[in-house]
Amino acid sequence: MLDHLIIEFDKALRTVFAAAPTARARPGEHLPDAELSPAEKRHAAALMRVNHVGEVCAQALYQGQALTSRDPATREALVQAAWEETEHLNWTEKRIAELGGRKSLLNPLWYAGSLALGVFAGKCGDKWNLGFLAETERQVGAHLADHLRRLPAADERSRAIVTQMAADEAEHAETALRLGGAELPTPVKQAMQLSSRLMTGTAYYV
DSSP states (O other), X not given: OHHHHHHHHXXXXXXXXXXXXXXXXXXXXXXXXXXXXXXXXXXXXXXXXXXXXXXXXXXXXXXXXXHHOOXXXXXXXXXXXXXXXXXXXXXXXXXXXHTTOOOOTTHHHXXXXXXXXXXXXXXXXXXXXXXXXXXXXXXXXXXXXXXHHHSOTTOHHHHHHHHHHHHHHHHXXXXXXXXXXXXXXXXXXXXXXXXXXXXXXXXXXX
């Protein structure tokens, strides 16, 4: 039990403070970096910071959900999704640095809150756990589509990252539904949207 807790604590520390690993090449890394104005760079870096925070939250959610899931297939799906989200952490972190930006100062807070939410979702049972995963990925997909509209048109490197992230999130949602995820009640979806707006609005600046 103690060993398991140490492993989970190590995951949290690595997510918030360490450089994330990736098995896949970063999308767009071989594309030429566009000549962006200082304002465009600040805007693109802020949007990528928001995306990075979203991936920090995803890691915590999946960790909490996997800890409390009862079904091995569900746990495996969560572990696989978490690995791909780790790659997203790597990609967004490197792009933020290229744009001269920084990661959110509130990452430990985002992680703690999302971990608690993931544990709660897992305690509700696997069909609701998977339903929460599917709805989370749907909302993240919508948020990424919005960022593709808002990123500078010339910023092909950032756009390539966001495009691949959106494809991965859609696949996670489909997997969760295929494994038996339930449709969440409308009030729960609305509460998730509200908390997401609070997070993204804050992370853009802090």
